[in-house]
């Protein structure tokens with residue numbers, strides 16, 4: 548696979564970069580030389596050193612428009628969009644799933660990335676190989692759905708659908724769109740029992756951000772290997 552050795556001169560947006568996997572991806576991209584816009588919901592929250600903080604709640608289309616028109620309108624460039632922001636409230640079957648959890652989870656994990664793409668794909672298409680990296684989960688694998696937590700599982704299955712859609716619609720125009728499962732990672736969401744460090748969880752998402760023009764697209768990855776949808 549042809550990869551950029553560094554991302555000097557390139558511009559990235561990482562959503563949900565205040566902590567966990569998103570903060571690590573933002574830090575990695577910054578260390579690779581990209582100008583990184585790292586999203587936070589509160590002015591009081593920190594993002595990794597060297598990154599530019601942008602205020603964004605992915606459930607608020609107004610925030611997304613403000614970034615697309617304001618920040619990126621001014622910068623005039625976006626090479627990489629990492630849809631990382633997500634919530635994971637795990638529970639029982641669909642009968643027991645509270646409706647407000649279904650709404651919240653789909654709004655954050657699926658509708659948010661869709662609206663980010665709606666407003667930012669035009670800028671990504673101006674590059675030879677704009678990249679979208681959707682941070683998904685094995686829990687959203689349609690081929691192996693398992694049980695419990697339907698809102699989360701279906702939000703991630705939907706996010707994978709977004710990846711496949713973006714590939715089908717725009718790959719001919721250079722866009723590279725991929726989904727990635729980071730594995731089970733020790734974050735606020737993953738918990739202390741998880742078997743992976745944040746650094747390990749951010750490895751394959753960061754690798755996908757380095758794909759060069761013509762790189763593989765429209766796939767679901769874990770540990771740099773393609774996995775089933």
Ligand code: NAP
Nearest residue numbers: 563565567568588604605632633684731732734735736737
């Ligand atoms: P985390 O530690 O809970 O961090 C979540 C991040 O998303 C925080 O920065 C949070 O910001 C942000 N966020 C939540 N809702 C948001 C919203 N409405 N708008 C903007 N930002 C929002 O989670 P994580 O474990 O790093 O997870 C990152 C991604 O990996 C998620 O998409 C998750 O589903 C996926 N994933 C994680 C695991 C795992 O084991 N950890 C496994 C598979 C997939 P605030 O600080 O403002 O809350």
